[in-house]
Amino acid sequence: MRRIGVVVNPIAGMGGRVGLKGTDNKVEEARARGAEPRAPERAVEALAHLREQGEALELYAYGGVMGADEAREAGFDPVVVGEPGESTSREDTREAVRRLVDAGVDLVLFVGGDGTAVDVAETLEELDTETPMLGVPAGVKVYSSVFAVTPRAAGRLAVSFDRVERREVNDIDEDAFRGGDVNTELKALARVPVGEDLQSSKQIGGGTVEQLAEAVAADVEDGVTYVLGPGSTLDAVKRELGFDGTPLGVDVWRDGEVLVRDATESEILATLGERNVIVVSPIGGQGFIFGRGNPQISPPVIRQSEVEVVASRRKLDDTGTLRVDTGDPELDEDLRGWIRVRVGKFERRLLKVA
Template sequence: MRRVGLVVNPIAGMGGRVGLKGTDNKVEEARHRGAEPRSPDRALEALAHLRNQPEEVELYTYGGAMGEREARAAGFSPVVVGTPDGEETSAADTYEAVRRFVNEGVDLVLFAGGDGTAVDVAETLEELGEETPILGVPSGVKVYSSVFAVTPRAAGRIATSFNRTETREVNDIDEDAYRGGDVNTELKALASVPVGDEIQSAKQIGGGTVESLAAAVAAEIEADEATYVLGPGSTIDAIKAGLGIDGSPLGVDVWRTGEVLARDAGEMEILESLGERNVVVVSPIGGQGFIFGRGNDQISPPVIRRSELRVVASKQKLSDIGVLRVDTGDPELDEELRGWQRVRVGKFERRLLKVV
């Protein structure tokens, strides 16, 4: 029997679809913009697949919104090791949950959150001098650490099927600098993580030149009358520069026939800006291959379903990632997106890469 400790950060990822690029110190603003919790649904999806695995699971969790609700909704009768002090949860609650999981001798700490939650879990284990394996259900806006499964479903499968672990990095970024367009990652901890094909890599920062690619794409966009939803990242930022846009390097901008309709837009602003024909332009994350679900939650399933998709990337980036990945939060849409995708890699050249 596998003993799994589940902790959910109920506010993780709330800032994504409303364009806040994170939730650190922004919970009230996210709620004001209409944000809804994301991690509970993703935890529930992981638990549904955990429950269907051949090996029997004894599930430990923390009370209320930090895992108990999702565990019971998924059909488990969990051992509840404690309860948050108040309605608003904090990092201290995560620390306490992990400490109690260790006391119970769990085989794995499964957490639903983003990089901040990963740091809280890993640092607690380091303070305790424990090497209990951890695994993240990706639920945050930014997921730079290499301790997450590629999807919630994968997390559920891996939680009972792994038979060995390896040491991986837990990274985090300064969200205020991130909102200003700067990506400054910092190694926060090392953690023991299950070994498997469905564990994501740490996000790579930087890459090769993309000037000719960006210029060619920008020229085609300028000649088109469609509404363009331009995602975040350095490759797309070069396209924005080619269009003469003072865009948001790490946000989503909407452009049509020479006019910026929305800058650093959230989901609702994007939807309100869409026209009769729409095109989403994204670039995969270096080292990971995600085109949806990491840092661009504003480009939500409703936006994607109303749009054509164009993927652009440098040849070097494609050689580093091998495949493309999607994690939109909508399993049916993820399935629709899987298969071969044409990727623009140069002024004229395109390559086929599989979305898995």
């Protein structure tokens, strides 16, 4: 019987839809902007799918909102190994991992982003244990390769894996990230279940996009509201449109005017018009077009818009399959299938959204 330990960072991802690009040291500001917790619902989704697998397992969890509450909502009666403090912290995450390892779990299933992954990986390393870890993606920035591509995929992999491998745990400085600088740092190498539904480490940069940006900018239409996603490719498009955009944020543009810079979800929704086009570029090496780095482009925004995916040929050569993880399974299913990705002035490539 497999024993799975669960720990949830309940504040992970709160800063995404309100434009904070992360939650480190920004929890109160995120709440002031109306942010809603994202990690608990992602945890319930993963655990519900875990339960549906029908495998014999015992579930161990840290108390309250850090695992036990979500486990019960998913239909489990977990063994509770400890209780967090009144205000959860990184030390609570680390203590949860210690308690789960002491309980003899076969896998630490954590819910959060890269910061949580670092806390889990470093604690496992300090304990000198061979216990593997697996992430349910819930953070704004998910650069590490220790995460499943979706919560449901995490639920499947947690019970089906039969071997593990070493994978990268990366993190960035969120304050620098908010200022437009992306400096990743390898924090640890962690033991992770082997499976097809694991995401790759994010690749930064690579390839020229000037001609692509010129082509996209030349084809904008009057009266259309453009929601321009983050990343270097879209940054080049924004420059072609005549403004300095937010490299790691979402900007909204219409008829030669920037309507909102570094927009939150609510600001995007407020500026949408009769016809709206979301322009995004996949994350290099991972292939995500929604669900990583751009949670401001939420399901309500996507449902009111057309979607155009643009990428350099080099990026597509390195990417292969596109992915979505919007947090809305029905929308994810609608988005899956074959789409045309613009790679030049006239050329488009058919690529599958998995």
